Amino acid sequence: MGVAVTGWWPRRLPPRRDVGSAAVCATIGAVLFAVGLYQPNARLVLLLVPFAVIIAADLFRGTAPLLALAVGVAAVTADLLLGGSVSTWQVFFDLVYAACVYGPRGADRWLVAGSAVVSVAALVVLLLVLRADGQSWRLAVQAGVAVGMTVTLVTVLPATTGSVVRLHRDRLVEHREHARQLARLTELDHRAAVAAERAAMARELHDVIAGHLTAIAVGSAAALRTAGDSAPALREAVQLARDNSVQGLTEMRAMIGLLREPGTDDDPAATHPGLAGVGQLVDAAGLAVTLHDDLTDADRAALPTAVDLAGYRIVQEALTNALKHAGPGPVEVRLARAAGAVTVQVDSPLPGTDRDPAVPGTGAGLIGMRERATLLGGTLTAGPDGTRWAVRASLPLRAPEVTS
Numbered sequence: 001m002g003v004a005v006t007g008w009w010p011r012r013l014p015p016r017r018d019v020g021s022a023a024v025c026a027t028i029g030a031v032l033f034a035v036g037l038y039q040p041n042a043r044l045v046l047l048l049v050p051f052a053v054i055i056a057a058d059l060f061r062g063t064a065p066l067l068a069l070a071v072g073v074a075a076v077t078a079d080l081l082l083g084g085s086v087s088t089w090q091v092f093f094d095l096v097y098a099a100c101v102y103g104p105r106g107a108d109r110w111l112v113a114g115s116a117v118v119s120v121a122a123l124v125v126l127l128l129v130l131r132a133d134g135q136s137w138r139l140a141v142q143a144g145v146a147v148g149m150t151v152t153l154v155t156v157l158p159a160t161t162g163s164v165v166r167l168h169r170d171r172l173v174e175h176r177e178h179a180r181q182l183a184r185l186t187e188l189d190h191r192a193a194v195a196a197e198r199a200a201m202a203r204e205l206h207d208v209i210a211g212h213l214t215a216i217a218v219g220s221a222a223a224l225r226t227a228g229d230s231a232p233a234l235r236e237a238v239q240l241a242r243d244n245s246v247q248g249l250t251e252m253r254a255m256i257g258l259l260r261e262p263g264t265d266d267d268p269a270a271t272h273p274g275l276a277g278v279g280q281l282v283d284a285a286g287l288a289v290t291l292h293d294d295l296t297d298a299d300r301a302a303l304p305t306a307v308d309l310a311g312y313r314i315v316q317e318a319l320t321n322a323l324k325h326a327g328p329g330p331v332e333v334r335l336a337r338a339a340g341a342v343t344v345q346v347d348s349p350l351p352g353t354d355r356d357p358a359v360p361g362t363g364a365g366l367i368g369m370r371e372r373a374t375l376l377g378g379t380l381t382a383g384p385d386g387t388r389w390a391v392r393a394s395l396p397l398r399a400p401e402v403t404s
Contacts, residue, residue, distance in 0.1 A: 299337050
């Protein structure tokens with residue numbers, strides 16, 4: 001990410017910032033004209049034409065910086081042919097700076113290099129022209145250096161300054177984005193820890209209590225069968241014990257279900273997760289994600305619950321991995337139905353070689369995704385595909401047959 005707004009053509013009206021900048025440049029130019037800082041032999045009325053053109057171009061310094069700079073080059077060329085004025089060149093200084101700060105990525109480096117070449121070329125050309133005109137080497141060098149330094153002042157200096165400002169702004173934006181992603185990862189890790197703790201509690205509860213309650217229920221049922229009609233009071237007590245043990249098992253299973261459910265009030269899709277909630281998942285991913293959902297309402301309604309849940313969890317885990325490890329660029333998610341199966345595809349940019357390995361991977365996420373697909377009789381592949389990391393899952397709509 002960076003601070004570039006656009007390149008050649010404006011897509012909106014000039015903001016107040018650019019209007020203010022043009023107004024300041026126009027005021028300074030008027031003062032410079034008033035004090036006579038232009039070629040004495042030039043006609044002021046003619047010099048005002050390129051000045052007005054470059055002021056109009058300065059209105060688009062932020063919304064179309066390259067177009068504004070191109071118009072500025074034409075304006076200063078006309079200004080030189082008409083005699084030259086400081087007023088027009090001080091606006092050109094601002095246009096070079098703005099093109100480096102607001103132009104497309106990489107434009108600042110080209111402008112700095114181009115400005116340096118123009119400065120050297122101006123010095124050499126003037127030197128050769130003066131020598132060809134019979135001037136001495138000393139005079140030619142003095143004039144060439146003076147012109148070269150002037151061109152450097154109005155081209156190389158603003159280009160270099162703009163490039164430095166652009167670099168610092170880009171880094172600031174990257175740091176902010178990195179901080180936002182870390183905050184999102186912290187939230188995801190917290191939710192995963194809560195879900196893991198709940199699952200552990202559920203397993204412990206089941207292991208400790210379910211066996212005892214089941215033994216009571218089975219034992220009391222056997223006692224009822226053997227007791228017959230004798231001892232009504234004892235039979236009633238045994239029946240009460242059995243009923244309470246069965247009820248306890250039912251309530252315990254409901255409690256285990258609640259403990260295993262990771263959903264919270266601020267995550268409505270997690271209560272009953274399914275492919276219908278992938279849109280919300282994408283919005284909350286903390287990434288630039290494009291969703292291509294080719295499933296119809298009828299397709300989603302016909303999905304088995306297990307397939308619906310597995311597809312959702314695969315997308316969720318793939319987006320989490322992209323947030324941790326992907327390089328810069330958009331992530332694409334595609335949902336479709338083909339040949340009796342639901343296909344889930346998640347593509348993300350491969351990380352660059354200079355990416356900070358601050359978020360290590362354990363591989364558990366990929367293992368979990370493969371296990372979900374395999375349990376349903378489906379397949380899942382994950383690996384590099386050109387410049388992208390591709391996750392492909394195929395989940396059959398019919399459960400695999402179980403053979404003994």
